[in-house]
Amino acid sequence: MRVRGAHLDDVSAICRAHLSEVPRWTRSRENGEVEEVRYEELTLFQRWLHGGPHMSPELCAVHLNHLLLAGQTALVAEDEEGRVVGEIEVIEGEVRDLGRTAHVSVLNVEAPARRKGAGRALVEEVEARARENGCAWLTTRPADDAVPFYERLGISRRLRRQVEVVIDLERPLPEPPEASEIVSPLDEYRPLSTRHMLLGCTQSPFQNWQLRRWTLAGIDEDLSAEEGYLPDLDMYYRLERAISSPPARREAGACAWVGDRSLGPLALRWLAGKASGTGYAALRTAIAEEEEAWLEGFQVTERSPFLLLGKALTT
Numbered sequence: 070m071r072v073r074g075a076h077l078d079d080v081s082a083i084c085r086a087h088l089s090e091v092p093r094w095t096r097s098r099e100n101g102e103v104e105e106v107r108y109e110e111l112t113l114f115q116r117w118l119h120g121g122p123h124m125s126p127e128l129c130a131v132h133l134n135h136l137l138l139a140g141q142t143a144l145v146a147e148d149e150e151g152r153v154v155g156e157i158e159v160i161e162g163e164v165r166d167l168g169r170t171a172h173v174s175v176l177n178v179e180a181p182a183r184r185k186g187a188g189r190a191l192v193e194e195v196e197a198r199a200r201e202n203g204c205a206w207l208t209t210r211p212a213d214d215a216v217p218f219y220e221r222l223g224i225s226r227r228l229r230r231q232v233e234v235v236i237d238l239e240r241p242l243p244e245p246p247e248a249s250e251i252v253s254p255l256d257e258y259r260p261l262s263t264r265h266m267l268l269g270c271t272q273s274p275f276q277n278w279q280l281r282r283w284t285l286a287g288i289d290e291d292l293s294a295e296e297g298y299l300p301d302l303d304m305y306y307r308l309e310r311a312i313s314s315p316p317a318r319r320e321a322g323a324c325a326w327v328g329d330r331s332l333g334p335l336a337l338r339w340l341a342g343k344a345s346g347t348g349y350a351a352l353r354t355a356i357a358e359e360e361e362a363w364l365e366g367f368q369v370t371e372r373s374p375f376l377l378l379g380k381a382l383t384t
């Protein structure tokens with residue numbers, strides 16, 4: 070098994086490996102019904118809804134271009150015949166309480182090539198590079214099935230038990246705090262790196278921020294995102310149409326970075342009030358499992374727990 074840096078020539082092979090994961094291709098009709106269709110019948114956006122930019126060579130190329138130009142890492146594993154059988158993507162950046170962190174953002178080995186060492190080879194190369202770059206942690210959000218794999222590789226520290234929730238905004242909401250806001254894009258990560266990402270942390274805080282800067286024209290550029298700062302709560306926020314929801318569903322996604330952890334419940338109330346006032350019917354976010362008391366007074370309609378795993382690289 071050979072591991073090497075990925076480049077744009079690899080896009081078709083990377084994409085092929087990811088597409089083999091999708092059991093069926095569907096699209097929603099105007100009336101909300103879901104129909105099964107051929108891949109070729111889907112627009113790029115409809116393909117993207119099945120798993121992001123890796124769902125079509127065009128979007129995968131744009132995404133890989135962003136990633137490589139930003140100096141981040143994408144590696145491929147080749148079998149004995151030089152055929153690409155797997156890919157890993159890693160986003161490195163500062164994370165509060167962890168320091169410089171290499172976060173495995175994407176990892177996929179195509180089904181026929183699994184259990185032959187490709188996944189291990191990719192992660193071990195990533196770990197070696199992260200150590201060379203002075204990273205203190207290697208982290209990931211594993212798919213449930215992949216937890217034993219990461220544990221075999223020593224990526225086994227449970228850093229956060231998170232839960233993704235959807236809040237019904239059409240029910241009465243807890244009173245939001247009075248707070249004035251300064252609307253401005255979060256073009257700089259530095260102020261966020263010193264704060265806790267209390268809401269919306271679905272991967273590493275830096276990965277979350279970075280990926281929203283790598284937008285795809287006509288795909289996720291127009292999510293009506295609003296970003297800004299609340300001096301009263303010392304909080305940065307992002308509110309946008311939830312990334313995979315069709316416009317008709319009026320579901321917002323929320324993220325918040327706060328200096329003082331105890332302000333988390335107020336941050337959530339403010340964002341729920343703002344989303345409701347903007348016309349959204351539901352709010353999707355993620356919080357730590359131990360903070361679920363913040364949801365008191367809200368009607369939660371969906372709840373999906375997930376883990377963030379890590380390995381300390383300082384020893």
Ligand SMILES: CC(C)(COP(=O)(O)OP(=O)(O)OC[C@H]1O[C@@H](n2cnc3c(N)ncnc32)[C@H](O)[C@@H]1OP(=O)(O)O)[C@@H](O)C(=O)NCCC(=O)NCCS
Binds near residue numbers: 176186187
């Ligand atoms: C998870 C995945 C990347 C593993 O890749 P792989 O090439 O099959 O893994 P390897 O062959 O290198 O396995 C490395 C070790 O993990 C173990 N392992 C791999 N998958 C495992 C699983 N599902 N359960 C238990 N152990 C597993 C192997 O036995 C091996 O142990 P050993 O080296 O001590 O003998 C691959 O199954 C995959 O792409 N899955 C679908 C996408 C996915 O879940 N990606 C991760 C999302 S974060």
